[in-house]
Amino acid sequence: MAQATKPQRAKAEAFAPWQDASTRPLIEFRGVTKRFGTFTAIDDISLDIYAKEFFALLGPSGCGKTTLMRMLGGFETPTEGTILLDGQDVAGVPPNRRATNMMFQSYALFPHLDIAENIAFGLRRAKIPKDQIAARVDEMLKLVQLTPYRSRKPHQVSGGQRQRVALARALARAPKLLLLDEPLGALDKKLRQETQFELMDIQEKTGTTFVIVTHDQEEAMTVASRVAVMDHGKLVQVATPDAIYETPNSTYVADFIGDVNIIEGAATPLGEGRYEIHWAEGATPLIGTTDEALATGAKVYLAIRPEKVAISTENPESRANAVPGTVHDIAYLGNISTYHVELANGAIVKAQTANTHRIARRDITWDDPVWLSWTDTAGVVLTR
Numbered sequence: 001m002a003q004a005t006k007p008q009r010a011k012a013e014a015f016a017p018w019q020d021a022s023t024r025p026l027i028e029f030r031g032v033t034k035r036f037g038t039f040t041a042i043d044d045i046s047l048d049i050y051a052k053e054f055f056a057l058l059g060p061s062g063c064g065k066t067t068l069m070r071m072l073g074g075f076e077t078p079t080e081g082t083i084l085l086d087g088q089d090v091a092g093v094p095p096n097r098r099a100t101n102m103m104f105q106s107y108a109l110f111p112h113l114d115i116a117e118n119i120a121f122g123l124r125r126a127k128i129p130k131d132q133i134a135a136r137v138d139e140m141l142k143l144v145q146l147t148p149y150r151s152r153k154p155h156q157v158s159g160g161q162r163q164r165v166a167l168a169r170a171l172a173r174a175p176k177l178l179l180l181d182e183p184l185g186a187l188d189k190k191l192r193q194e195t196q197f198e199l200m201d202i203q204e205k206t207g208t209t210f211v212i213v214t215h216d217q218e219e220a221m222t223v224a225s226r227v228a229v230m231d232h233g234k235l236v237q238v239a240t241p242d243a244i245y246e247t248p249n250s251t252y253v254a255d256f257i258g259d260v261n262i263i264e265g266a267a268t269p270l271g272e273g274r275y276e277i278h279w280a281e282g283a284t285p286l287i288g289t290t291d292e293a294l295a296t297g298a299k300v301y302l303a304i305r306p307e308k309v310a311i312s313t314e315n316p317e318s319r320a321n322a323v324p325g326t327v328h329d330i331a332y333l334g335n336i337s338t339y340h341v342e343l344a345n346g347a348i349v350k351a352q353t354a355n356t357h358r359i360a361r362r363d364i365t366w367d368d369p370v371w372l373s374w375t376d377t378a379g380v381v382l383t384r
Contacts, residue, residue, distance in 0.1 A: 017050040026051040032081035041067040043233035056220035059230035099176040107166035109154040116150040140168035180212040254303040280345040290381035304379035309351035320376035
């Protein structure tokens with residue numbers, strides 16, 4: 001698996017053109033709506049994507065992410081609104097005349113052509129001189145590390161290698177923008193994880209803007225510079241992966257990205273952004289923080305990731321939040337264990353621990369009375 005070097009990581013951390021008001025986006029959606037008859041697939045979306053971004057459109061099936069990509073590629077036309085590519089309105093510009101290319105989940109390789117010929121296909125269609133085609137094919141084969149396989153047919157290489165052939169073919173004409181529609185969906189989990197890092201490396205080397213459609217949260221969080229979470233044709237939140245995970249703006253995003261506990265309650269201000277959350281009759285209020293000013297009695301949701309919840313057999317009185325419960329179930333996942341703990345009101349709260357010891361030495365098991373605890377800043381207080 002590829003690993004980023006220290007200079008690469010520093011570069012990635014510094015890359016944030018969306019924070020610079022003077023930087024013009026490469027892609028601009030302006031009030032874009034797409035209807036199919038009476039069904040609204042995309043509902044008044046405005047979105048900026050910048051050059052050299054690896055941008056992810058993430059959401060469940062039917063949320064509109066593929067429709068948004070197809071409009072960008074020229075395969076669908078907006079019902080309302082404008083799409084700009086490098087400052088130019090692309091309305092009426094057919095797919096083959098846009099500075100974009102699209103890579104499909106099926107890869108769509110020609111089985112009768114070898115790998116080099118597959119990569120060269122689009123260059124020949126564009127009537128590029130033969131000597132330039134040969135040089136460009138060599139460059140692409142080297143980029144995707146397939147030079148030794150250039151004479152093989154697609155069925156003679158692995159699924160991951162076919163994926164790289166399709167990527168090389170899509171990049172051969174040096175598009176400003178590459179659209180990837182569930183490109184890793186056909187790969188098994190381990191190969192998909194390895195290929196994610198290869199995609200990131202290739203995107204950084206070429207400087208091409210990548211826009212990927214995926215329903216795989218882990219994939220989006222791994223590869224993307226920013227993630228747009230979608231639901232029912234709308235953008236719910238657009239932010240960096242760490243912001244999406246650590247500071248979701250709604251229970252929908254918190255629940256869709258990763259695993260989360262959500263506790264509903266009523267807020268009472270304590271000052272300096274701290275709130276008591278009254279969540280169950282007779283239970284000690286929980287403490288949470290938010291920058292949002294909330295009125296007394298406001299309905300709120302405390303979202304806490306399981307890995308931020310500690311589990312112990314004794315009351316950790318020093319922590320801001322501590323609740324008793326009983327172990328209802330345990331999921332052993334190899335590197336971690338997830339404890340499902342039933343509280344007095346019947347709610348289930350999950351806590352995760354790293355398995356630093358062998359399972360035989362685990363000191364908490366089914367039906368044990370336990371305490372769950374977390375700090376006042378571990379959770380996110382949400383209002384929707």
